[in-house]
Amino acid sequence: MPAPARSIVAEVARGGRRSARTALTAAVLLLVLAILLSLGTWQMQRLAWKQKLLTDIAERHAQPPVDLAVVESMWRSGGDIEYRPVMLNGTFEHDKERHFFATWNGQSGYHVYTPLRLADGRYVFVNRGFVPYDMKDPKSRNAGEVGGEQQVSGLARVRLDGKPSSLVPDNDLAKNVFYWKDLDAMASSTGIAPEKLVPFFVDADNASNPGGLPIGGVTQFDLPNNHLQYALTWYGLAAALLGVSGIYFWRARR
Numbered sequence: 001m002p003a004p005a006r007s008i009v010a011e012v013a014r015g016g017r018r019s020a021r022t023a024l025t026a027a028v029l030l031l032v033l034a035i036l037l038s039l040g041t042w043q044m045q046r047l048a049w050k051q052k053l054l055t056d057i058a059e060r061h062a063q064p065p066v067d068l069a070v071v072e073s074m075w076r077s078g079g080d081i082e083y084r085p086v087m088l089n090g091t092f093e094h095d096k097e098r099h100f101f102a103t104w105n106g107q108s109g110y111h112v113y114t115p116l117r118l119a120d121g122r123y124v125f126v127n128r129g130f131v132p133y134d135m136k137d138p139k140s141r142n143a144g145e146v147g148g149e150q151q152v153s154g155l156a157r158v159r160l161d162g163k164p165s166s167l168v169p170d171n172d173l174a175k176n177v178f179y180w181k182d183l184d185a186m187a188s189s190t191g192i193a194p195e196k197l198v199p200f201f202v203d204a205d206n207a208s209n210p211g212g213l214p215i216g217g218v219t220q221f222d223l224p225n226n227h228l229q230y231a232l233t234w235y236g237l238a239a240a241l242l243g244v245s246g247i248y249f250w251r252a253r254r
Helices: 003-061 068-076 138-144 183-188 227-253
Strands: 085-092 098-104 107-117 123-132 149-157 201-204
Touching: 003 227, 068 085, 085 123, 098 123, 123 149, 123 183
Parallel strands: 123 201
Antiparallel strands: 085 107, 085 149, 098 107, 107 123, 149 201
């Protein structure tokens, strides 16, 4: 084959390889672009969900408290009881309190979950509030170990179905230190039978403990809401990818 012909064939072959590489590059870029756009859209959907959740929480928190029986009926019918204001009466059994590791105003300590025995013999685990780390022992805060029948007002809180993350430590039942709110473990470790247990928690407000400690009203309402920032990040990366891709293909054509 003459040299000019060989040169033409080689150039055609090189052009075919360049076209294949260009097509493969375009396919990869389109896939990455689709992923970035889907992540941004997902974060926008999460933003709408979070804003609705925060609005619902604010509306529920502003409602007057209802009797425990009303919240129980709502729970049995599948209603959302989270953050519902509730009022209940009973007697605290302080010898069965469980301690959930927590921080409050930058200080390490525990939330004290104490079973409240109702008139019908059932129990509600009440988050009475925060105590500093060195006051875990109930004997160090006798003034807060109120006796007799007490009226408690607070917010209903749903139980967890399981450990929220593998990064969360396991609960230490021997030391009575909980890292996630396992209602069944709290009850069984204190000898409370499942049929005697109200299936949700109550976070007491700051008016439910005349003894000073634990410090009530520890429920947090400032849920993190960074979804818009995340969405803008993903969309920004998608825009940057489009810009870089445009330059690449423009140069490839030249």
